[in-house]
Amino acid sequence: xGFLIDRRLxxxxxxxxxxxxxxxxxxxxxxDAVAENLRxxxxxxxxxxxxxxxxxxxxxxxxxxxGKGGRVTHIxxxxxxxxxxxxxxxxxxxxxxxxxxxxxxxxxxxxxFEISQQEFLDALFEDMELPNLTKRQLAxxxxxxxxxxGFSSEGTPANISIIRSMKSAxxxxxxxxASKRTQLRELEEQLSVLLSNEETTTxxxxxxxxxxxxxxxxxxxxxxxxxxxxxxFLDDFDIKYHRHTKEPTPHSKAVMxxxxxxxxxxxxxxxxxxxxxxxxxxxxxxxxxDKTDVVFIRHHTTAKEVDEEEFFYSRETGxxxxxxxxxxxxxxxxxxxxxxxxNIYGAQASDGDNWPEDGxxxxxxxxxxxxxxxxxxxxxxxxxxxxxxxxxxxKLLKDPPSISEGAFAMQHIKGTEDIYPVFYELFxxxxx
Numbered sequence: 001x002g003f004l005i006d007r008r009l010x011x012x013x014x015x016x017x018x019x020x021x022x023x024x025x026x027x028x029x030x031x032d033a034v035a036e037n038l039r040x041x042x043x044x045x046x047x048x049x050x051x052x053x054x055x056x057x058x059x060x061x062x063x064x065x066x067g068k069g070g071r072v073t074h075i076x077x078x079x080x081x082x083x084x085x086x087x088x089x090x091x092x093x094x095x096x097x098x099x100x101x102x103x104x105x106x107x108x109x110x111x112x113f114e115i116s117q118q119e120f121l122d123a124l125f126e127d128m129e130l131p132n133l134t135k136r137q138l139a140x141x142x143x144x145x146x147x148x149x150g151f152s153s154e155g156t157p158a159n160i161s162i163i164r165s166m167k168s169a170x171x172x173x174x175x176x177x178a179s180k181r182t183q184l185r186e187l188e189e190q191l192s193v194l195l196s197n198e199e200t201t202t203x204x205x206x207x208x209x210x211x212x213x214x215x216x217x218x219x220x221x222x223x224x225x226x227x228x229x230x231x232x233f234l235d236d237f238d239i240k241y242h243r244h245t246k247e248p249t250p251h252s253k254a255v256m257x258x259x260x261x262x263x264x265x266x267x268x269x270x271x272x273x274x275x276x277x278x279x280x281x282x283x284x285x286x287x288x289x290d291k292t293d294v295v296f297i298r299h300h301t302t303a304k305e306v307d308e309e310e311f312f313y314s315r316e317t318g319x320x321x322x323x324x325x326x327x328x329x330x331x332x333x334x335x336x337x338x339x340x341x342x343n344i345y346g347a348q349a350s351d352g353d354n355w356p357e358d359g360x361x362x363x364x365x366x367x368x369x370x371x372x373x374x375x376x377x378x379x380x381x382x383x384x385x386x387x388x389x390x391x392x393x394x395k396l397l398k399d400p401p402s403i404s405e406g407a408f409a410m411q412h413i414k415g416t417e418d419i420y421p422v423f424y425e426l427f428x429x430x431x432x
Contacts, residue, residue, distance in 0.1 A: 031126060125284050128427045130254060131406060132374040133343050146244040155241025169238035177228050184224045191217045254343040254374075255293040256285055257329050260311065261350035263300040263320035273381045273413055274349040275312055280423050281347055282308070295332060299325035305332065322354045322389060326365035330372075339372050346376040347426075352387020359392050366396065376408050377426045383414040406430070 082088075151164055194214055258278050262271065285292050296311035297303055300318030303325040329346065337344060346369065354362065370376055380390050393410055411422045 125287055127429050128284060128288070128424065129429050130256075130289070130343070130345060130375065130427065131430065133254060145247055147247045149243045149245040151240045152243040153237075153240065155243070159242045159244075161240045161242050164240040165234070165238050168240055169234045172235065172238055173231055173233070176231050180224050180228055184221060184228070187217055187221050187224070191221065253291055253341060254289065254345060255295060255337050256281070257295045257297060257332075257344070257346040258282075258311070259297045259299065259303075259325045259329065259346065259348040259350075261300070261320065261322070261325075261348075262298050262314070262317055263353070264317050265320055265353040266317075266351050270351050270381050273416065273419065274379075276416065276419050277349055277379060277413065277423065278347070279312070280419065284423075284427065293337075295329075297325050297328055299328075303328040320353050320355055321358050322350065323358050323361040323365055326362060326369060330365060330369055333369075333372055344373045346373050347379070348377070349379045349381060350389055352380045352382050352389045354387075354389050354392070356388070359388060362389070362392050363395070366393065370396070370408055374407065378408075378410045379413055379422065379426075380410070381413045 151161060191214065194210065194217065197210070258281065260274050260278060266274070282294065285294060294308075296306050296308060298306055298311060298314065298316070299322065300316070301321045301324065302318075305328065306314065325348070333339070333344060366376075378389075378393050380387060386394070390410065396408060397410070409426055411426060413419060413422055
């Protein structure tokens with residue numbers, strides 16, 4: 001009795017290929033659903049997937065049916081409401097959205113399925129990148145990749161180059177048999193002339209000398225053909241192998257500065273929105289880039305570089321002096337991140353309030369920082385219009401001194417529903 005054991009990675013009645021095809025086909029609907037669910041997701045919940053729903057009307061597929069042709073009359077029993085020519089009312093869409101009881105309408109529930117953390121992040125950060133990521137650094141790289149470096153006569157069977165080996169074998173056979181083929185053609189021509197002469201001469205007068213010449217030619221022709229046949233089709237000398245060499249992989253070295261206002265003017269709801277934005281940014285960097293440093297800076301009247309844990313969970317607060325964070329960022333760049341080697345980015349989140357006497361100092365510092373960065377984004381979290389810090393930064397957009405185009409951006413966030421659209425707008429890919 002034999003047994004069959006299914007060792008495929010796919011679960012029962014599941015297909016990874018079909019699932020990937022589904023995710024690609026409906027990626028817009030999936031991404032919209034993920035962005036919608038992100039609003040209610042806990043800011044600490046970053047290790048799980050998500051259940052997403054897609055309206056059933058979005059996954060309907062066109063299909064062909066065979067027409068019956070001609071005129072067909074159907075008789076259905078129990079019809080006491082309609083006669084020939086009546087029009088049926090279109091049923092209202094159901095959609096499974098709830099909203100109270102009703103005695104009208106039909107429809108279908110939304111299609112609900114669960115995606116993994118990997119699929120969740122793929123859908124979330126699709127078509128996003130760090131802008132202007134240009135500077136590359138080879139020194140100190142510890143990762144290598146194998147690249148083709150020609151061919152070799154020695155190697156492992158797995159690296160055999162079939163095409164190059166066959167070309168080498170063909171060239172060898174041509175070179176070894178060239179002279180013999182030339183002789184063979186000459187002898188065949190001589191034999192052909194001799195045979196044509198025999199056809200024009202009667203058998204009785206064919207001399208013994210002509211017969212000997214024919215036998216000799218046929219013998220030489222057979223010998224040359226045997227010699228050509230003994231040339232091997234493939235020889236050890238012909239076998240060629242792909243040769244590979246290790247080449248250091250260039251990495252784009254980038255650092256992201258995350259500046260968050262934790263002053264007393266930032267209430268808990270505003271801080272929660274800022275943390276949600278920075279968690280999204282941190283996930284994006286961790287997911288898409290291996291060689292990216294993240295520098296966390298919290299500030300109130302003073303600024304301090306902190307680790308990830310303190311950045312998101314510390315309860316320290318105070319007054320508002322934004323220039324302290326900009327000054328600390330500038331100092332860290334000068335001491336640890338030379339601009340010739342690093343792509344430098346900054347993201348600042350604040351409610352827009354600032355100590356009035358600090359405005360001019362912020363203007364001077366941001367004008368010094370922007371030429372050092374590849375991209376700087378300011379996010380103002382408020383629903384009360386433009387605040388002092390927005391007015392300070394907006395002057396740079398009107399008259400940007402030594403700032404490359406697209407290197408500075410400003411956006412408003414009013415609620416959780418704005419976080420992902422703003423994030424996508426700041427970091428979406430810019431196609432030429």
